[in-house]
Amino acid sequence: MDFDLMITSFPKLLGATVVTLKLLSASLFFGLFLGLFFAILRLNKNIFINNFAYGYSYIFRGTPLLVQIFIIYFGLGQIEYLRTTFLWIILKEPYWCAIIAFTLNTGAYTSEILRSAFQTIKPGIIEAGKSLGISNKIIFYKIQIPIAIRQSLPAYGNEIILMMKGTSLASTVTLMDLTGVAKYIISTTFKPIEVFIVAGGIYLFMTFIIHNVIKYLEKKYSFQQ
Amino acid sequence: MELLAFGKTGWGDELFYATLMTIAVSITAMLVGFFFALIFTPLKLSKYKTLNLVGNFYTTVIRGVPELLVIYLFFFGGSGAIMYVASIFGYYEYIEINAFITGSMAIGIISGAYSTEVFRGAIQSIDKGQFEAAKVLGINKFGQFYKIILPQMLRLAIPNLSNVWQITLKDTSLISVTGLVEIMRQSYIAAGSTRDPLFFYSFAAVLYLLLTYVSMKLINKLEARYSRGY
Numbered sequence: 001m002d003f004d005l006m007i008t009s010f011p012k013l014l015g016a017t018v019v020t021l022k023l024l025s026a027s028l029f030f031g032l033f034l035g036l037f038f039a040i041l042r043l044n045k046n047i048f049i050n051n052f053a054y055g056y057s058y059i060f061r062g063t064p065l066l067v068q069i070f071i072i073y074f075g076l077g078q079i080e081y082l083r084t085t086f087l088w089i090i091l092k093e094p095y096w097c098a099i100i101a102f103t104l105n106t107g108a109y110t111s112e113i114l115r116s117a118f119q120t121i122k123p124g125i126i127e128a129g130k131s132l133g134i135s136n137k138i139i140f141y142k143i144q145i146p147i148a149i150r151q152s153l154p155a156y157g158n159e160i161i162l163m164m165k166g167t168s169l170a171s172t173v174t175l176m177d178l179t180g181v182a183k184y185i186i187s188t189t190f191k192p193i194e195v196f197i198v199a200g201g202i203y204l205f206m207t208f209i210i211h212n213v214i215k216y217l218e219k220k221y222s223f224q225q
Numbered sequence: 226m227e228l229l230a231f232g233k234t235g236w237g238d239e240l241f242y243a244t245l246m247t248i249a250v251s252i253t254a255m256l257v258g259f260f261f262a263l264i265f266t267p268l269k270l271s272k273y274k275t276l277n278l279v280g281n282f283y284t285t286v287i288r289g290v291p292e293l294l295v296i297y298l299f300f301f302g303g304s305g306a307i308m309y310v311a312s313i314f315g316y317y318e319y320i321e322i323n324a325f326i327t328g329s330m331a332i333g334i335i336s337g338a339y340s341t342e343v344f345r346g347a348i349q350s351i352d353k354g355q356f357e358a359a360k361v362l363g364i365n366k367f368g369q370f371y372k373i374i375l376p377q378m379l380r381l382a383i384p385n386l387s388n389v390w391q392i393t394l395k396d397t398s399l400i401s402v403t404g405l406v407e408i409m410r411q412s413y414i415a416a417g418s419t420r421d422p423l424f425f426y427s428f429a430a431v432l433y434l435l436l437t438y439v440s441m442k443l444i445n446k447l448e449a450r451y452s453r454g455y
Contacts, residue, residue: 062433063430063433063437064395064398064399064409066409067409067429067433068430070412070413071422071430074416074426075426078422079423161289165289166291168291169293186301190301192302196294200286200290200294203289203290203291204290
């Protein structure tokens, strides 16, 4: 055991954790909106819209995240037309490519989580709202969405942790996130176990925090108080 | 389309073998995972606190740390660890483990953590009366487990195990960083030499979709088989 290496690599890895957290928070933020959008499309009765939303979630849940990042980072640059548009400013940066891939991926999972949450809402609750003369729009925003958020909290907590692990793939497109820096230190010092303990410890700490925050929120928003 | 031709001119045969490699790694990893689950599930269900702690440590650490980091640990640390063990027995030559074994061990340990949780959940949801009834009928421990608990447990575990299989199948794409030529690595090579990454990575995505679709269909059949009588 090389404790000196563990101590000297800790600040470097902690610095890289900031990149990981930035990637995670950006993709979760955009992914939540995307997920909500597609969950609403899934509830639509129009079969084309419904199938479109289903296809999106099927494709992004059925392929590895690594393929998705590679298609966006290496693949999209190949289209000549894209290079002339303003989109190229975003797509030439690995940072934004990673965020786009993570957003699309987590959006697919989030849409499934929210869809099942919407479907578990008892029809009686919506009928009660209607009989009180509340408009459909308000029923949706003030009744269905809050209940769906509460219902989906445990599953969404898992999704946050999965996404946190997913951000490690940013290191494959030259981003120096926690895993990227850990790999760099391992490949220069050839001491994998020490670095794994430090980097893994940081990841576990983040998992622990996320887990407890979700648990707290679940308790706070539970129906029986 | 000529890019996908079989033979020397296209990448069809290479990608076909790469797909077989992905399937082989996934199955090996799944079996390694079952082996780990077989060890750690009893530990998690044990009466003793220390054994519980060991089981929980395994599943918590593996499920909380990115897969890529575990693969790097095995990739860079694997041969070192084997050489250390060999040196105890007086063997000092350099040993290189092949990428297939490193990869399927790394993915296997990850999938084992998920399988452990699935089996634990399935065993815990079997009615206590089943254990007691088996005991009362004088069936021995072996028969109790294989004839009574296991068939019921599998029925409950199969839907969740199919999720574990999907996760494992998708995780094998990460082994490409170690140089094992599976779908992802082969697409990377092909994309590099033809300068057509969009086509090859999209094709890789199609291959993965195909694999997940086919395995889904097979698992549904298996599920129907194990839930006959319900």
